Amino acid sequence: MFYDLIIRNARLEDGDMPVDIGMKDGNILVIGTIASGGPEHSGQTEIDAGNKLVIPGFVNSHTHLDKADLLSRMRPDQFGGTLDENRRLIREFKENYTIPGMKERAGNVVREMVRQGTTAIRTQVDIDLTAKLLPLTAICELKEEYDGIVDMEICAFPQEGVLKPGTRELLEEALTPTDHRLKGGADLLGGLPLVEKTGEEQKRHINILFEIAKKHDRGLEVQIDESNDPEDFMLPYLAQKTIEEGYEGRVSATHCISLSKVCDETARETIEKVKEAGINIIVTPSCNLITNFPDRQGFRPYNSITRVKDLVENGINVAMGTDNIRDIFYPLGNGSMIREMHVLATTTRMSGIEDIAHLLSIASLNGARIMGLDYGVVIGRRADLLVTNSATKRGVISGQEIIPYVVKNGRVVSQSQLTVESLHA
Numbered sequence: 270m271f272y273d274l275i276i277r278n279a280r281l282e283d284g285d286m287p288v289d290i291g292m293k294d295g296n297i298l299v300i301g302t303i304a305s306g307g308p309e310h311s312g313q314t315e316i317d318a319g320n321k322l323v324i325p326g327f328v329n330s331h332t333h334l335d336k337a338d339l340l341s342r343m344r345p346d347q348f349g350g351t352l353d354e355n356r357r358l359i360r361e362f363k364e365n366y367t368i369p370g371m372k373e374r375a376g377n378v379v380r381e382m383v384r385q386g387t388t389a390i391r392t393q394v395d396i397d398l399t400a401k402l403l404p405l406t407a408i409c410e411l412k413e414e415y416d417g418i419v420d421m422e423i424c425a426f427p428q429e430g431v432l433k434p435g436t437r438e439l440l441e442e443a444l445t446p447t448d449h450r451l452k453g454g455a456d457l458l459g460g461l462p463l464v465e466k467t468g469e470e471q472k473r474h475i476n477i478l479f480e481i482a483k484k485h486d487r488g489l490e491v492q493i494d495e496s497n498d499p500e501d502f503m504l505p506y507l508a509q510k511t512i513e514e515g516y517e518g519r520v521s522a523t524h525c526i527s528l529s530k531v532c533d534e535t536a537r538e539t540i541e542k543v544k545e546a547g548i549n550i551i552v553t554p555s556c557n558l559i560t561n562f563p564d565r566q567g568f569r570p571y572n573s574i575t576r577v578k579d580l581v582e583n584g585i586n587v588a589m590g591t592d593n594i595r596d597i598f599y600p601l602g603n604g605s606m607i608r609e610m611h612v613l614a615t616t617t618r619m620s621g622i623e624d625i626a627h628l629l630s631i632a633s634l635n636g637a638r639i640m641g642l643d644y645g646v647v648i649g650r651r652a653d654l655l656v657t658n659s660a661t662k663r664g665v666i667s668g669q670e671i672i673p674y675v676v677k678n679g680r681v682v683s684q685s686q687l688t689v690e691s692l693h694a
Contacts, residue, residue, distance in 0.1 A: 273679045275303055275315045276656060279323035281646050283661045287320050292652040292679035300648055314681070316674055318656045322665060324629065325644040326388025326653035326675070327606040328636030331490070331523050331551045331590025333426075333598075334375040334392040334411070335404035340595035341374070348600055352495070352560055355597045356464070359428070362597070363400040371407035378594050379411070382604040383419050384683045386672040388653040389640055390419055391490070391590070393426035393459055396443045398435055402451065405443050409452040418682050422640055424490050425455035430464040431477045444485045458482045460491035462503050471503055479514045488519045490551070494527035495560065497573045502527045505539050511546040518547035521639055523590075525550055525575040526557060536576060540583050549639050550580055552631075553592030554612040556599040577617045581627050588636035589613065606632045607670045614666060625662045652679035 272291040279290050281300075291299035305315075339362060347358060382390065394408045405425070412421040425443040427436060446454040460478045462471035475491065482489045493503050504525050511520045522543070528536055543550070552575060560572045580587050589609055593599035602608075610628045614620060619628055637644035643651050656674035659665045675683035 270299075272298065272303070272313060274652070274676065274681065275313065276323055276654070276674075276676070277303075277315060277317050278320050279318040279656070280320055280660055281323065283322075287318070290323065290646070290654070292676070295652055295678040297646065297648050297650055297652050297654075300646070316656060316681070321660050321673075322657045322662065323646060324655050324657060324665070325633045325637065325646060326655055326677070327386045327632050328389045328391075328588065328634075328640065328642070328644070329382060329387045329590050329604070329606060330391050330521075330588040330636035330639055331553055331592055332390060332392050332604075333394075333593050333596070334378060334390070334408055335371055335394050336596040336598070337378040337594045338374040339597055340600050343597065343600075347597070350597075352598075356428070359395075359597050360399050363395070363397075363404075366400055366403050368403065368407045368410070371404060372411050375408065375411055376414075378604055379415055379419060382591075383675060384672070384685055385603070385605045385607065385670060386655045386675055387604065387606060388419055388655075388675065388677050389421075389637065389642055391422040391424060391636075391640060393424045393490075394443075394455065395428040396425045396436075396439050396455075397427060397429040398433060398439070399429065401439060402443060402446075402448070405455060406448075406450050409450070409454070413452060417680075418677060420640065420642065422457070423455045424457050424459040426459035426492075427461060428464070430461065431474050432465060432470060437477065437481065440481055441485065444481070444487055455487075457488040457490060458485075460489065460493075462491065462493055463495050463501060468503075472506055475503065475507055475510055479510060479516065482516070482519075483514065488521075489516070490521040490523060492523045493525060495524045495557075497526055497530050499527055499530040502531060504528060505542060508539070508542040508546040508548055511548060512542075517545075520546065521549040521551055521588075523551040524553065524557060526573050528575045529573045536579065540576070540579060540585065543580075544583055544585055549586045549588060549635075550575065551588045551590055551636075551639075552577060552613065553590050554609050554616060555602060556592035558612070558616065559599055559601070574613065574616050577613065577631075578619060578624075581631075586635050586638055587631050588639055589631045590636075603670075605670045607666060607668075610666045625666065628666060629662055653677055
């Protein structure tokens with residue numbers, strides 16, 4: 270048998286005996302012992318994992334490629350604003366957007382992500398009256414150019430809300446484009462209720478999202494309850510609306526930070542409703558923690574992360590993304606999912622043996638489930654794999670953010686080695 274790629278001496282779990290993994294036509298064909306040598310293996314590509322873990326590729330379930338690396342265009346006095354101030358600032362930048370400029374910035378970040386083990390990305394792309402469909406055009410082109418290197422799913426994101434006249438039409442055009450430059454358009458619809466002024470308007474925002482999604486038969490990802498304020502708490506309404514609309518299993522809720530601020534009884538009831546609705550929860554640890562809200566009486570201006578451990582323990586599918594990368598909303602970040610796992614583990618005190626396994630699933634398998642990708646180091650599944658630097662799962666998270674080999678569809682798409690020799694070269 271001639272394989273497209275063989276990974277030798279791979280550990281699949283902590284303490285397991287090493288095995289070989291044979292891949293062909295983009296899938297995992299064999300896990301076990303694969304004979305070496307012989308003319309039938311001539312020219313075959315092989316990797317030696319060196320008894321280190323081989324795991325499924327990382328899935329960045331929530332990022333913003335159209336805004337990525339705007340840091341390079343910002344002045345020093347533009348850093349550190351509140352969420353509302355940053356939303357005003359992004360409008361100014363959008364007035365000068367160009368397709369080549371967006372593709373250059375986003376492409377740089379995509380390559381960073383791939384080098385660090387990301388094999389699939391769901392990106393939000395702003396659709397609003399300021400930039401209209403220009404960001405979508407740029408990211409659709411980028412998606413096509415990086416086909417075979419990283420899977421990319423595009424979410425049409427109404428950064429400025431959905432209640433303004435003309436916004437709904439733009440969103441519908443994004444989902445079912447008539448302009449050939451938009452390729453297939455956006456894959457699903459996003460939302461941001463918090464941008465609306467009142468609680469009733471936030472509910473209208475959610476209602477409109479369901480109307481559009483159902484009309485075009487698209488999934489939903491709603492950025493919700495971004496503040497650490499129990500009064501900003503729309504997750505129960507989103508869950509109930511999901512059930513009423515028969516959209517169970519087709520909705521993801523990102524952030525959900527206010528769930529950490531409400532009382533335990535309210536949180537328990539909400540988590541039960543989220544589970545009934547089949548809603549996925551997506552966390553973005555670093556960006557969640559840095560988001561700055563104005564001071565309010567009786568409200569400390571710090572942010573938090575949702576109740577990840579409670580959600581996982583109740584069988585909710587929890588995934589993870591980097592969110593913004595070096596832009597107005599988050600001026601740090603390098604696209605590393607290992608870094609995000611480390612932040613999540615630290616802030617939620619997920620340090621036990623089972624916690625570490627959950628963290629790796631949150632960064633990979635759970636996001637793949639949301640995107641409909643058949644991930645896992647299992648025969649018959651997609652050969653999107655990472656050869657790591659560690660023989661243990663804990664070591665993957667606590668070690669260097671280096672992935673020696675990134676394999677996409679059974680083909681090596683990135684190779685990185687950090688050794689003492691290379692540091693002194």
